Amino acid sequence: MPKVRLSGTVLGTDDPGRAVRARLLYLLFGAGWDIYNSNGDQRITLSNIERKIIEAESFVFTPGATLEDMFKAISIFVGYQTLDRNLAGKPTVILNTDFSWDPFFSVLTHLNKMGTIKQNYRDFLLAAESPEGVLETLELGREKGVPDAGREKIGECKGTSFENPVPSDYAGNVCVFCSATLEDPAYLADGEELGRLLAVNRLGCVSGAGRSGIMGAVVEGSVGAGGWTAGSNVPHIIELEGLPDGLSSFWLRPDIYTRMEVMIENSDAFVIFPGGAGTVQELLALMIFKQQKNPLMTGKPVVLFNRANPAGVRFWDPLIDLLSGMCPAGDFVVANELGEILPAIQRGLPKREAAPV
Secondary structure (H helix, E strand, C coil): CCEEEECCCCCCCCCCCHHHHHHHHHHHHHCCCEEECCCCCCCCCCCCHHHHHHHCCEEEECCCCCHHHHHHHHHHHHHHHCCCHHHCCCCEEEECCCCCCHHHHHHHHHHHHHCCCCCCHHHCEEEECCHHHHHHHHHHHHHHCCCCCCCCCCCCCCCCCECCCCCCCCCEEEEEECCCCCCCHHHHHHHHHHHHHHHHCCEEEEECCCCCHHHHHHHHHHHHCCCCEEEEECHHHHHHHCCCCCCCEEEECCCHHHHHHHHHHCCCEEEECCCCHHHHHHHHHHHHHHHCCCHHHCCCCEEEECCECCCCCECCHHHHHHHHCCCCCCCCEEECCHHHHHHHHHHHCCCCCCCCC
16 A cells, blocks of 8 residues: 655644544545554654655645644655655645645745745645545646756765864854855855854854855855864765865765754754755754754754845745744844844853863
8 A cells, every 4th residue: 555644733622623634534544545643643853754754655744734744844845855765756745724834835935036945846745725635636746756856966975974073162063054056146255254253253163064055155164264164964965066175074964854963963053044945944943952842952042144135025034924923932033134143143152161271
């Protein structure tokens, strides 16, 4: 039987999504689907999510979208974008009968207009208006397959892990999540300047170790100023984007989730620069960890750089609107200007004890 992974959770007998989920389960079982997570009680972690993806042949998201649901959906979309072979031919359907997914869709639409998402997300995250429509869309998706994301490999993965210690006089490491595809010179200049500022202020720079876009510019700025600069990447993305020169430490990981995990483990603060679906994915992971009081995020500040473009449109407005209704105040701060980022980081960084003489 084909296997579908169902997302979403029913919160008790009064949950308005209970009847819709029950109808969906009935139809899927009747059509011969083997359903993973039918009760909505399976927990997904960064360590096991890739295995869960490998096990399934398709994915269905239900009404009542939570941050965790959105994280899973954006993760699958990022996998499609980066040609993850474990997602090849596996369709994803979102049932949005309560319109709870609309803010998430608004973020993706906005990022497409801003140029950091090149694909039309609707071709990859297929919408259905009813449980019956889910079955029809699933079958159509399996028949047609996943669309071409429009990306080509530029080389082979030749990266191997290596490590050099962070200088003892550093105040901490700052992880920068950002676009690896945006090539607007103004954005690249901001990225390079942030990397330089981190280095001259004795802050380590951690990134996704991409060679292109803002990510490459941040690495260049830190390396060029003599800073300790680290990153993590995975084989199939290295084949698309290459690796930057001059890294102090590099952690090769098998998938994008353990890549995120090692970056979080080795960072004391986070900056969310303009980016695409991958940057949204990374920010959602940070917010979920904060809500779960995960030790990996205890006391670590998160700063969103809500940069305005020449037309005055601020980059992260739709995402901030989405998070404002789902995250407690203080889980992140917003910097509207480049010069506001470093002070926000320094205010939030935990104080380190002086090294023994």
